Amino acid sequence: MEGEQTTDLIRLQLRRQRALTGMNQEEFGRRTRFSASTVSAVETGTREIDLPYASRADEILETGGLFQSLLKMAQRDELPSWFKPWLDAEAVARQLRYFHPTLIPGLLQTERYTRTVLRFDDTRPEAEIEQQVSSRLERQKILARERPPQVIAVMDERALRLRDAIMAEQLAHLLRLAELPHVHIHVIPADAGLHVGLSGPLALALLPDGSRVGYLENQLAGEVVNAEDALTTLQARWESVRGVALPQASSVALIKEVESLHGPQ
Structure with a gap:
């Protein structure tokens, strides 16, 4: 559950940071080398966020590795507690x-x-x-x-x-x-x-x-x-x-x- 909550937070912040730059999904996709449909799917939760996507988002949005760090936290939270x-x-x-x-x-x-x-x-x-x-x-x-x-x-x-x-x-x-x-x-x-x-x-x-x-x-x-x-x-x-x-x-x-x-x- 904690991992899912962190992932939802990442999606929300990705959408907000993109909007703050004035980029629509098509422009953001072009600059990150992902399609507009992929950007939409990530932001709405129908596609998983992976490290390559988080890395490119950090680079284009100049967020200093924030989204990569948040994604790694989410992935760790989803691991079994015994591990x-x-x-x-x-x-x-x-x-x-x-x-x-x-x-x-x-x-x-x-x-x-x-x-x-x-x-x-x-x-x-x-x-x-x-x-x-x-x-x-x-x-x-x-x-x-x-x-x-x-x-x-x-x-x-x-x-x-x-x-x-x-x-x-x-x-x-x-x-x-x-x-x-x-x-x-x-x-x-x-x-x-x-x-x-x-x-x-x-x-x-x-x-x-x-x-x-x-x-x-x-x-x-x-x-x-x-x-x-x-x-x-x-x-x-x-x-x-x-x-x-x-x-x-x-x-x-x-x-x-x-x-x-x-x-x-």
């Missing part, structure tokens, strides 16, 4: 560690891969999917900030070998990320056999004050872990999955091998 503490931890962490046995970890996903995963729930409205895609892409910006966190991601080889049209792009994206000095990608080979990571995904964040936060997810929801004994268990399980994964150089070589099976892009 927000992890989002806060992820945003300030000095180190992030991710493991997923069946998927590419979210921080390393391409836009198309993210959209495909979110569509697993075929009852989810398209507008909600696009909002969550936008939110995940926004989270990924921590990888490119001036002082990014160290990111260590472990995934299973089987997650790389999915025969899907989106995988060539996703694998190429992983290889580009692996070139960053603060991103470390490790793959558990298919012949590793049974290991503790098959019990489910996990994530760990090391915060600036030295404290730790964990995160677990299942089919219905996620759980932020703060209790010291539970964090100790997660740390041990992380060490186990990291221990059966290949070194980074071997992992990158494996990703390249799988990528070559998709042919030239």
